[in-house]
Amino acid sequence: MRHGRNPFVVGFLVTPIALYTIFVAYPIAELIRISLTDWSGLSPEFTFVGLDNFGKILTDDKVWQAVQHHLLLLIALPLVTIALALLFSFLLNMGGGTRSGLATGVWGSKFYRVVFFLPQVLAVVIVGVIFGRVYGPDQSGILNSLLGRLNVEPVQFMAEWGMLSILGVLIWQAVGFYVVLFSAGMASIPGELYEAAVIDGASRVTVFFRITIPLLWETIRVAWVYLGILAFDAFALVMVMTIEQGGPDGDTSVLPVLIYKQGIRESEYGYAAALGVSLFLLTVTFAALALRAGRRDTLEH
Amino acid sequence: MSVKKDVKLLAGAGHVMLAMWALMVIGPLLFTFIASFKSNTEIFLGNPFALPATWDFGAFGRAWREAHIGTYFLNSVIVVGVSTFGTMLLGSMAAYVLARYQFRFNRAIYYYFVAGLAFPVYVVLTPLYLVVQAAGLLGTHTGLILVYIAYSLPFTIFFLAAFFKTLPNAVAEAALIDGASHTKLFFRVMLPMAKPGLVSITIFNLIGQWNQYVLPVALLQGEGAESKWVLTQGIADISTSAGYEADWAALFAALTIAIIPMVAVYAFFQRQIQSGLTAGAVK
Numbered sequence: 001m002r003h004g005r006n007p008f009v010v011g012f013l014v015t016p017i018a019l020y021t022i023f024v025a026y027p028i029a030e031l032i033r034i035s036l037t038d039w040s041g042l043s044p045e046f047t048f049v050g051l052d053n054f055g056k057i058l059t060d061d062k063v064w065q066a067v068q069h070h071l072l073l074l075i076a077l078p079l080v081t082i083a084l085a086l087l088f089s090f091l092l093n094m095g096g097g098t099r100s101g102l103a104t105g106v107w108g109s110k111f112y113r114v115v116f117f118l119p120q121v122l123a124v125v126i127v128g129v130i131f132g133r134v135y136g137p138d139q140s141g142i143l144n145s146l147l148g149r150l151n152v153e154p155v156q157f158m159a160e161w162g163m164l165s166i167l168g169v170l171i172w173q174a175v176g177f178y179v180v181l182f183s184a185g186m187a188s189i190p191g192e193l194y195e196a197a198v199i200d201g202a203s204r205v206t207v208f209f210r211i212t213i214p215l216l217w218e219t220i221r222v223a224w225v226y227l228g229i230l231a232f233d234a235f236a237l238v239m240v241m242t243i244e245q246g247g248p249d250g251d252t253s254v255l256p257v258l259i260y261k262q263g264i265r266e267s268e269y270g271y272a273a274a275l276g277v278s279l280f281l282l283t284v285t286f287a288a289l290a291l292r293a294g295r296r297d298t299l300e301h
Numbered sequence: 302m303s304v305k306k307d308v309k310l311l312a313g314a315g316h317v318m319l320a321m322w323a324l325m326v327i328g329p330l331l332f333t334f335i336a337s338f339k340s341n342t343e344i345f346l347g348n349p350f351a352l353p354a355t356w357d358f359g360a361f362g363r364a365w366r367e368a369h370i371g372t373y374f375l376n377s378v379i380v381v382g383v384s385t386f387g388t389m390l391l392g393s394m395a396a397y398v399l400a401r402y403q404f405r406f407n408r409a410i411y412y413y414f415v416a417g418l419a420f421p422v423y424v425v426l427t428p429l430y431l432v433v434q435a436a437g438l439l440g441t442h443t444g445l446i447l448v449y450i451a452y453s454l455p456f457t458i459f460f461l462a463a464f465f466k467t468l469p470n471a472v473a474e475a476a477l478i479d480g481a482s483h484t485k486l487f488f489r490v491m492l493p494m495a496k497p498g499l500v501s502i503t504i505f506n507l508i509g510q511w512n513q514y515v516l517p518v519a520l521l522q523g524e525g526a527e528s529k530w531v532l533t534q535g536i537a538d539i540s541t542s543a544g545y546e547a548d549w550a551a552l553f554a555a556l557t558i559a560i561i562p563m564v565a566v567y568a569f570f571q572r573q574i575q576s577g578l579t580a581g582a583v584k
Contacts, residue, residue, distance in 0.1 A: 022447075
């Protein structure tokens with residue numbers, strides 16, 4: 001029975017390990033090594049410069065500008081997305097009438113759930129291109145065309161409100177995912193708990209804040225971490241929606257786009273790698289903090 | 302009675318909010334669809350949600366041939382088809398061995414793979430580009446496919462290893478006693494038993510790789526790479542050139558061509574897709 005066991009184990013592992021090592025693990029190791037050099041694509045020679053690149057990053061205004069944009073997304077994206085998703089999933093699961101003592105969802109809740117989730121299956125790039133037209137600067141943009149009908153002057157969404165416009169798209173795409181996630185969590189909360197609260201005369205609003213949110217706390221925390229990590233990306237949207245891919249004047253720049261421009265377009269490999277390391281450190285710091293901060297005694301049901 | 306009133310009010314306000322969000326979700330997509338049949342004048346000056354005066358299908362032909370959406374679409378199908386298949390094959394093989402066989406370094410190898418989850422692709426973009434360049438795979442589908450597989454392995458292995466652990470031992474032991482080889486046991490017995498998990502994670506990888514943008518942009522470039530581009534890249538390119546070529550209908554037609562298959566697949570498999578995509582967050 002043990003015959004052929006070891007060759008089998010090795011045979012099944014060798015290709016995945018090889019691929020993963022070449023294209024994931026080795027580049028990660030290289031990232032750190034290159035970030036300590038002054039390598040630029042122009043010459044094959046480069047010297048070890050220690051932490052010089054990181055010093056440059058700390059004094060680079062472009063980087064700080066991008067970090068501010070990530071901070072904006074980091075705060076606003078989870079806050080708005082989770083609030084909307086909680087509200088919608090509560091309505092979908094418990095906003096309707098009471099049937100045999102149990103609250104039911106509003107009429108048509110299945111339809112809403114299907115529609116809300118739809119943006120999630122679309123590529124971010126495609127969503128970005130569509131919203132490029134939604135935010136069009138003149139009558140050709142959907143929003144400005146609608147505003148024009150109300151005699152409002154055209155709003156320069158991408159030129160003046162770039163980051164907020166991008167935030168809007170991220171929220172638009174994300175809400176449905178968390179509606180489905182929270183709905184699954186709400187469905188697993190036993191009906192008797194609600195029944196008891198309703199018999200005690202609790203209103204829906206009280207039920208929402210006193211029962212639903214505490215019992216969903218773990219799921220909400222996971223959502224917070226996921227959305228926070230999303231806030232460090234935004235590459236595709238900035239690339240296809242904004243003026244000059246991160247402009248005007250760096251007003252919509254984000255770190256992944258800086259890495260792409262420095263590393264692949266300008267061939268400033270050393271500096272771009274250092275930016276990559278910095279972005280990684282930011283992401284990991286956030287994830288660690290977020291996982292610690294929200295921890296509290298879990299409620300059992 | 303107050304509870305009843307409460308419910309009615311909430312249900313009323315709730316319906317308004319839900320309907321508004323549904324409109325906001327459908328609105329831009331509906332606009333895109335309608336605009337692909339319109340003339341430039343209608344797109345620019347008309348009501349964005351008005352129907353076109355005449356339904357002109359010409360933009361679809363222009364998008365498919367002149368803007369090469371047909372080529373990009375086919376490229377996406379080839380790349381994602383091969384890479385999802387490769388991801389599932391290699392990922393399930395590694396996950397199975399790591400979940401059900403004890404050997405030295407088992408845990409070390411498992412964590413080696415799972416550690417990859419901490420590194421988003423855009424962080425390692427520069428060295429990855431250099432590795433692919435050194436391997437002579439820049440601007441090739443082979444390179445992109447191998448990279449897709451490599452970056453999909455951590456989550457696939459993480460998810461499937463947990464799944465394979467839950468499968469009962471009795472069946473596996475019986476098959477081995479009957480003289481089945483380990484390989485046969487895996488393909489004939491264990492894989493079919495793991496079907497629910499495989500379906501979820503296949504959908505997850507399929508959608509993720511189909512929608513991938515940063516990797517093709519970084520890796521499919523250089524001379525002659527345009528004929529290799531995938532759909533997301535092609536759409537992004539058309540959107541920048543639509544302005545000066547003044548063929549907006551073709552851009553919207555291209556978007557429609559890219560959206561319709563996703564919407565259709567989603568309509569048929571929405572339950573599996575929802576559980577497949579949320580699988581990551583539940584774990």
